[in-house]
Amino acid sequence: MEAAITLPNTSSNSSGTGSTPHSPVATGLILLSTLAILLATVVGNVLVVVAISISQVLRAPQNLFLVSLASADILVAIIVLPFSLANELIGYWYFSGLWCSLYLALDGLLCTASIGHLCAISLDRYWAVTRAARLNLRRSPRRVKGMIGAAWAAAALVALPPLLWAHPRSEKCQLSQETWYVLASRVASFFAPSFVMVAVYCRIYHLTTWQTAAFLPACTLHPASTGNSKKGLRVGMLDWQQWSQHQSMLLCRRRLVRAQERRFTIMLVVVMGAFVLCWFPFFFTYSLGAVCGEGCQVSKPRFRFFF
Known part of the structure; x- marks a missing residue:
């Protein structure tokens, strides 16, 4: 820039x-x-x-x-x-x-x-x-x-x-090349948006994880709650089948949630990693030169490479 x-x-x-x-x-x-x-x-x-x-x-x-x-x-x-x-x-x-x-x-x-x-x-x-x-x-x-x-x-x-x-x-x-403009423009162009993006995506990840975990129902059915009569036995057998099916559904949902969280995490790492890798070297070295002057500027070939 x-x-x-x-x-x-x-x-x-x-x-x-x-x-x-x-x-x-x-x-x-x-x-x-x-x-x-x-x-x-x-x-x-x-x-x-x-x-x-x-x-x-x-x-x-x-x-x-x-x-x-x-x-x-x-x-x-x-x-x-x-x-x-x-x-x-x-x-x-x-x-x-x-x-x-x-x-x-x-x-x-x-x-x-x-x-x-x-x-x-x-x-x-x-x-x-x-x-x-x-x-x-x-x-x-x-x-x-x-x-x-x-x-x-x-x-x-x-x-x-x-x-x-x-x-x-x-x-x-x-x-x-005045220091105040360089720093103000770099903050507005990169550092502030980067902070917002990192904070927002971390918040999205935590909210998504919490919502998917809350969505999974607690296991409440259990065959031990049935009676000993024939009617209770039939109800117990029915509850046992429902409980088994319920457990299978929970297992599938947990696996799906883990897979979604894994894909979401990988996506965030790729997006933010590529963003920081592409932009941070230029903005950091350009701002560093404005703050410290000639004493801490990087070499011209390196800066031109970042640019």
């Missing part, structure tokens, strides 16, 4: 004799890996949009979150990644200063909106668990679109204001 990009000077830009920052092998690897990420991002998210658009089953209001999220990620791949790749391979910002400012703003907007959608989805799932009856009545397309609009508006508030004081024709193409 708002990483500093140095603009080329006039002589190097006009002559085009500047050396590339990477060896041919490294350049090839960077090119192939980034193009693979770009292609996977576009194809995967287009498939999400198409599937929800053509499937009647998937046209539930809450899936509008996925459509908007996929759209943001598609725009990242189409608008942001190609220019990031060109800047990395060339070694300087080849394009105009105005486009540099727009590029950085769009990068911040789209990436923050993507994270905001993930946070909104987690809140929607939490309300679905805690307020199932009322939420199903209120989960209309209008309500979901309102939450999506809020995610985009919050992203705009974080990413776009620095354009007001940016200087696209200055020697360096960068947005505000």
Whole structure:
């Protein structure tokens, strides 16, 4: 996101004799890996949009979150990644200063909106668990679109204001590097949504576990409660059969609940693990540089890799 990009000077830009920052092998690897990420991002998210658009089953209001999220990620791949790749391979910002400012703003907007959608989805799932009856009545397309609009508006508030004081024709193409803005924007873009997501998903897991455990009925039938008469014997035999069937049902339900909890846990680990793995290194190192200054900044190649 708002990483500093140095603009080329006039002589190097006009002559085009500047050396590339990477060896041919490294350049090839960077090119192939980034193009693979770009292609996977576009194809995967287009498939999400198409599937929800053509499937009647998937046209539930809450899936509008996925459509908007996929759209943001598609725009990242189409608008942001190609220019990031060109800047990395060339070694300087080849394009105009105005486009540099727009590029950085769009990068911040789209990436923050993507994270905001993930946070909104987690809140929607939490309300679905805690307020199932009322939420199903209120989960209309209008309500979901309102939450999506809020995610985009919050992203705009974080990413776009620095354009007001940016200087696209200055020697360096960068947005505000002031500590207060870097920290405030990083908290709003990543750390606060991450805290909300972790807290909400942990709460969902505990609520789901408690609800499924409470759903299992206690075993109350027992053949010892029957009498010794013939009528009591017949009732006892009937109760014994019911008790045995009841036990089998309980065993099946327990196995089903354990399987559901296991799948839910794996899903949470994958989602949150991938989210933190992709975003935390960049946001942490970028915030660290703003707090500590030059003393604790990571090396430029490492930061560019995280970026």
